[in-house]
Amino acid sequence: MSDQRLWRYLAENASGEIERGEILATGSAQAMQLLAARGVVAVEVTELATAGRSRTGGRLTTAQVADFTEDLAELLGAALPIHEALASLAEGAGKRTLREFILRLEASVRSGRALSEAMKSDPARPPRTLVAMTAAGEESGQLAATLSDLALKLRADQALRRDLAGQLAYPAVLVCFIYLTLVFLAFFVLPQFETVFADAVVEPPPETRFVIAAGGFLRSYAIWIPVGIVGLVWLARVILARIPILASRIRRAVPIVGPALWRLDAAAYARTLGVLVRAGLPVNRAESVARDVVGDPGMRNGMSRAADRIRAGIALSSALDEQNILPDDLIRQVRLGEETGDLDKFLLRTADRYERMARTRLSRALELLGPVLVAILGACVAGVIASVMSGVLSLNDAVF
Template sequence: MPDFVFRVIDRAGAPARLAIDAASEAEAIETLKRRGLILLGTAPRRGASLLALLNRDIGGAPRLGADALADFTRELASMLGAGLDLERALRFAASTAATPRGRAIILAICDKVRDGAALWRALGEAPRSFPPFYVGLVRAGEESGALAATLEDLAELLERNRSLRAAMIAGLTYPALLALAATGAIVFLLTNVLPEFVPIFAENGVPLPATTRLLLAAGQACAAFWPYALALLALAIPGIRLLLARPAPRLRFDRLVLRLPLLGTLLREALAARFTRTLGTLLGNGVALVPAMAIVQNVIGNRAAALAIATAADAARHGKGLAAGLAAARLMPERTVHLLRLGEETGQLGRMALRAAAIHEERARLGVQKLVSLLVPAITIVMGGAIGFIVASLLLAMLGLDALAH
């Protein structure tokens, strides 16, 4: 039988890798659950071929996207809160799914529930759609008899993450488009407008100023080498993705991004918001601190932040406190550390984590607005300066032509 390698949380609360011999991935996951282990995700087998790794990444079962997962969770929570039984609520959620793929996934879960499986077990058989923290929270909700309330908390978590992500993307889209338009306008002037005047100057024997010659050379270079630049870009993008798929380069890249001025501060606020929101939701629904930290470490999305969380989890495991571990890592904002330390001292860590999340979410939104307010004028000034330089260089050459005529 083939072996499947998983990332799990063992009974001591520590993350580990475990290989399971089973006929299928679903059977292997069931074995993990019988052993009382918390599934974090799958891991590539040692010695796996490049083709196998690529098929693992781009193939496999269909999955729910982040938006579809948030919508599904909200609808399921609403239906259960209104008194529907679980199977009917799942069928309603399937009927309102936005895509056939989402409908198929939800109906498959519904069939397993109808056959007697617990909801969290059915969700756990679709790890591409339902991450470990999601399955863990649903399990806690089912075992405590508060599934509807747990799903409400999950829906709020997913919707807040979606709202923050959408705000950041929307805020940064305009500066990106403005920069692209500015670059396109400058390239157009260099490659199409400025060369039209060259024959006029050449016919009249006008010596071109140094700035005009420089711009003409830049335009010729753009016209001659743009196919090669596009080819290089097409090769660089997958190359960079493959490089960042390796742990060490990805860790260095994630650290570098978090240290950037303005953008790094914004990303740290967003990471702190996601970390505290997920941690607070897990703790508030009965998940113990060390397993909750391991789950958050798996879903944070930044290797440097995950390493800091692992350090903090190790400190908490040895009785040193979560806040002390985060302070030693020096990655999370000081506000996060202070609020979590207060939560530990008062015995309200989950509640304080959620309060910290609300603060960081608001600061991240304000950070986006501040960054946009700086980027848009800066890009406009650079674009205006570049176009002004091109026009001034052309006018200098025109003045030479006028002087020659007189």
């Protein structure tokens, strides 16, 4: 479907009503044939754009995936056929990327392919979780319920990320304000005193010399310091990506934040695995998909080794316990779920608890970070003023 293009059509249906919309086809003739297969007669077909040439490069955002999943689940729950549900979603899609994705799926489904197969080969590359959940829903005959469960998970993930991003905004603004304050002092305040100390016979005290040197450094490299910090962060990520085990240990060693992020990864794994198992997917297939949502590379490597043990016939709880990558209480819940046959319920309940715990810890850490940054700002300004005044007093002592 790489040569398909997007066509805008004007057509007349069996009742004589005029329909307008968009359709994917390799040419105008195929567009008319596809419209005829729907039971409408094309009046006008005009090429709109080449499919896939959207501003986002054809990739779907997390919000678009969540919207699509939720809306499709609702339409399928209303007993609408898949191709009609997709056609309806395409008409209401606001973003071109999402609209083209839905139109490609609709064309594939009308040609006789399964929805999951169409998703798997689509150039928009939807998340593996969506593809796996769709396949599980098709196998079980409960596609609407399966997609509804996935939509709830995606919305919960969105809400969590939105909350954390909102809480990070205030500390980020404070960090920028601290830097801008130091730049202001370096450019507009310290130069007035540097001329005084330069003409003085007596050398200023060490703290004054340090502040003056720091001000000169900021004036020379103020623009490049943020660039250097971003570069160092990028370099650190590249290096740590090559040593995932060490990266995981460093990440977990960060006070408060490390354990909270570890539990968030464990919660994401447990929730995805629980949703897939509830949809009827076998544990070995569900585990390979759930592994993709984990951000910790060391944890993913451990899960890959555990997957090999699962394929060898070892129980999920035992395989994960051998790797020592997940919290002990999560392993216990998995074992209880395997023993009772309610693995999905135990996993989802544990994921809810972990998310609440992690959100609480991160919120407290971010709430504490604000006053700490304000104190740092005050200490920087007070330190500059105290150092300058110390130098001025040293000049007075030399004179008198």
